[in-house]
Amino acid sequence: MSDEVEARDQAGWDALVAGLRRPAVLLSALAVVTFILYSGTLLFQFVWDDRTQIVDNPLLRSFSNLHRVFISDLWYQVGRFQLYYRPLFVVWSMLNYAAVGLRPWGWHLGAVLMYIGSVLTVFWLARRLGIEYWTAALAALIFALHPIHIECVAWISAASDSMVTMLAALSFVAFLNAREPNGKHSIPWRIFSLVLFACALLTKEIALTFFLLVGLYEWLFSAEESSAPALKARAAALAACPYAALSVTYCLVRQSVLHQLTGNLDATHTFGDMLRSLPYVVAFYLHKLVLPTGLTGLYYTPYAATGDTAHVISGLLILAVAAGLIYFWSRTKSDNVVLFAGSWILISLAPALYIRGFADGDFVRDRYIYLGSIGFAILVAKLIRIVPAIKKWPASSIQGAVVVVLCLGYVAVSLPQQAYWNSDLTIYARGYQLYPQNPFAAVALAREYAQLGAYDRAIPIIEGVRKTNPQYVYGAYALAYAYTVAGRNEQARAALLYAESAMPEYVNSETGGVSVAAMWGQLGDYERASQLCWRVLDRDPSLYSALYNCGTMQIMANHYQSAEQLLRHAVQAAPELPGSRHFLGRTLFLEGKYDEARQYLGQAAAMDPSVFDNHYWLGRALEQSGDKAGAQREYLEALRLSTDSTDTKQRLAAMEAR
Numbered sequence: 112m113s114d115e116v117e118a119r120d121q122a123g124w125d126a127l128v129a130g131l132r133r134p135a136v137l138l139s140a141l142a143v144v145t146f147i148l149y150s151g152t153l154l155f156q157f158v159w160d161d162r163t164q165i166v167d168n169p170l171l172r173s174f175s176n177l178h179r180v181f182i183s184d185l186w187y188q189v190g191r192f193q194l195y196y197r198p199l200f201v202v203w204s205m206l207n208y209a210a211v212g213l214r215p216w217g218w219h220l221g222a223v224l225m226y227i228g229s230v231l232t233v234f235w236l237a238r239r240l241g242i243e244y245w246t247a248a249l250a251a252l253i254f255a256l257h258p259i260h261i262e263c264v265a266w267i268s269a270a271s272d273s274m275v276t277m278l279a280a281l282s283f284v285a286f287l288n289a290r291e292p293n294g295k296h297s298i299p300w301r302i303f304s305l306v307l308f309a310c311a312l313l314t315k316e317i318a319l320t321f322f323l324l325v326g327l328y329e330w331l332f333s334a335e336e337s338s339a340p341a342l343k344a345r346a347a348a349l350a351a352c353p354y355a356a357l358s359v360t361y362c363l364v365r366q367s368v369l370h371q372l373t374g375n376l377d378a379t380h381t382f383g384d385m386l387r388s389l390p391y392v393v394a395f396y397l398h399k400l401v402l403p404t405g406l407t408g409l410y411y412t413p414y415a416a417t418g419d420t421a422h423v424i425s426g427l428l429i430l431a432v433a434a435g436l437i438y439f440w441s442r443t444k445s446d447n448v449v450l451f452a453g454s455w456i457l458i459s460l461a462p463a464l465y466i467r468g469f470a471d472g473d474f475v476r477d478r479y480i481y482l483g484s485i486g487f488a489i490l491v492a493k494l495i496r497i498v499p500a501i502k503k504w505p506a507s508s509i510q511g512a513v514v515v516v517l518c519l520g521y522v523a524v525s526l527p528q529q530a531y532w533n534s535d536l537t538i539y540a541r542g543y544q545l546y547p548q549n550p551f552a553a554v555a556l557a558r559e560y561a562q563l564g565a566y567d568r569a570i571p572i573i574e575g576v577r578k579t580n581p582q583y584v585y586g587a588y589a590l591a592y593a594y595t596v597a598g599r600n601e602q603a604r605a606a607l608l609y610a611e612s613a614m615p616e617y618v619n620s621e622t623g624g625v626s627v628a629a630m631w632g633q634l635g636d637y638e639r640a641s642q643l644c645w646r647v648l649d650r651d652p653s654l655y656s657a658l659y660n661c662g663t664m665q666i667m668a669n670h671y672q673s674a675e676q677l678l679r680h681a682v683q684a685a686p687e688l689p690g691s692r693h694f695l696g697r698t699l700f701l702e703g704k705y706d707e708a709r710q711y712l713g714q715a716a717a718m719d720p721s722v723f724d725n726h727y728w729l730g731r732a733l734e735q736s737g738d739k740a741g742a743q744r745e746y747l748e749a750l751r752l753s754t755d756s757t758d759t760k761q762r763l764a765a766m767e768a769r
């Protein structure tokens with residue numbers, strides 16, 4: 112009987128293996144596994160840069176803006192001196208907006224699907240590199256499950272890394288197809304490869320060094336019969352030349368659009384400081400690839416101090432050992448794919464290693480290693496496949512056990528770390544917990560606390576940043592905001608005046624001007640707030656954040672007609688957002704236009720029933736219109752959300768008394 116059971120089990124296993132032997136079945140399985148792993152992100156919110164790139168980006172609202180996408184910065188509405196020229200990612204965002212509007216789940220679904228596309232492309236690339244079928248499948252599985260990719264899947268704004276990786280990998284596949292001996296379609300494949308590479312460049316800057324990968328591959332796998340270095344170098348240069356020319360062309364276009372290539376360099380640190388810090392930065396990335404714990408979007412890796420030789424030496428030793436092991440492995444097994452995969456990691460990361468273009472400490476991001484992690488996945492897969500037999504255990508059983516343990520470990524590490532990308536509060540709390548010395552993490556967390564009314568938590572954190580990092584001027588703006596919402600007006604005015612004098616470029620930017628205008632409005636200085644608002648709206652009349660914030664500020668100033676005009680435009684600019692509908696309804700109510708007010712307030716309450724004000728003001732509009740039952744229902748819902756609302760209780764009591 113046991114023999115029959117064993118035979119059935121073996122037959123089932125053989126059928127599974129035979130099924131997965133078919134690429135269509137294997138790729139479908141990879142897609143399903145990847146989707147299941149990241150399905151929880153569909154419940155996440157818009158976070159961090161999503162508000163600037165998606166919610167407040169007027170470019171996405173209409174395809175009539177398509178021509179402007181290619182002549183504008185990704186964040187053009189924030190300021191005129193940005194560094195993000197990614198037109199194809201904006202096109203993807205426009206398509207997403209047309210499909211799902213501003214519903215976060217739809218954007219997260221798009222990010223997950225983009226990631227799945229990258230996973231499937233890794234398998235195809237590995238196969239075209241000559242890697243055996245099951246090893247290529249394992250490389251794709253490792254890439255799919257590796258936790259370092261959480262940032263690029265769970266954070267919508269980082270989906271550009273999935274997109275550029277997919278395009279770059281496909282470009283390399285097309286390049287390899289063009290190299291096929293006696294290939295009938297080599298020229299079309301080569302053209303297709305160059306087109307895909309151009310698309311990768313127009314998606315994100317990380318693709319800039321792709322031409323080096325082409326040259327290195329041609330050197331390692333030269334078709335020349337002679338192994339003479341001169342001939343190999345010539346072949347490598349010829350292969351890389353078209354891609355290098357495209358990179359130069361991209362840089363010229365970028366310079367023409369943005370009027371700069373790298374932005375303002377860190378003037379307080381030298382090129383020598385950068386070289387001294389690079390070994391530690393690269394070693395930090397390798398550490399996260401090998402042991403992907405403690406992941407966050409807010410690492411803090413400052414420049415190595417002049418006398419700090421420990422970081423420099425330890426970084427150099429780690430890199431030397433890693434390079435030596437890869438070279439030894441490659442030569443021992445006569446496997447140039449190992450050397451190429453190891454080089455892929457560093458070459459793909461190279462554009463992010465010019466750290467003088469970043470703020471001090473802001474050097475490491477998981478998304479920067481996304482393209483390079485293809486090389487890591489290939490190396491790990493090949494390493495597992497050479498694990499030998501141990502006594503009675505065949506090599507296949509040992510390798511299978513290693514794969515199971517590794518994949519389960521990746522899933523166990525990934526799931527809890529995905530949860531930190533659910534909201535701004537969890538992102539910043541995680542970063543501050545791991546790197547409390549990071550001023551950005553501290554200030555961002557404090558702002559979240561201030562918005563939630565936890566002033567006793569927010570203000571001490573920002574004051575601590577002001578003492579330890581007085582040069583971090585954003586801390587002064589954050590402190591002004593915290594004082595403002597806490598009602599400490601005199602301290603808020605002093606902090607805001609200091610911040611404006613120390614960093615005027617922030618208040619002169621679109622988003623910064625709107626933010627500062629809102630603070631002046633809350634402080635009662637409506638004249639100064641209005642000046643800032645109109646200055647921003649003169650530059651871009653369709654900027655949602657300006658329309659919304661300036662409209663609410665006009666309500667505070669009792670300028671209801673102006674508020675109504677601005678908020679109507681805000682509703683048109685972002686019809687999926689309930690906030691502008693709510694405040695438009697309040698404005699109409701204060702103007703005595705009760706029927707129209709009830710319409711907009713009802714829409715806001717239906718769109719976001721979790722907000723107290725939505726129900727309270729709808730209740731007032733219904734009460735004014737004579738709908739007592741409806742008003743009572745809304746007041747009760749408002750009380751459920753905020754049990755301490757004295758005004759709501761009084762209105763309910765008055766209605767019952769009548």
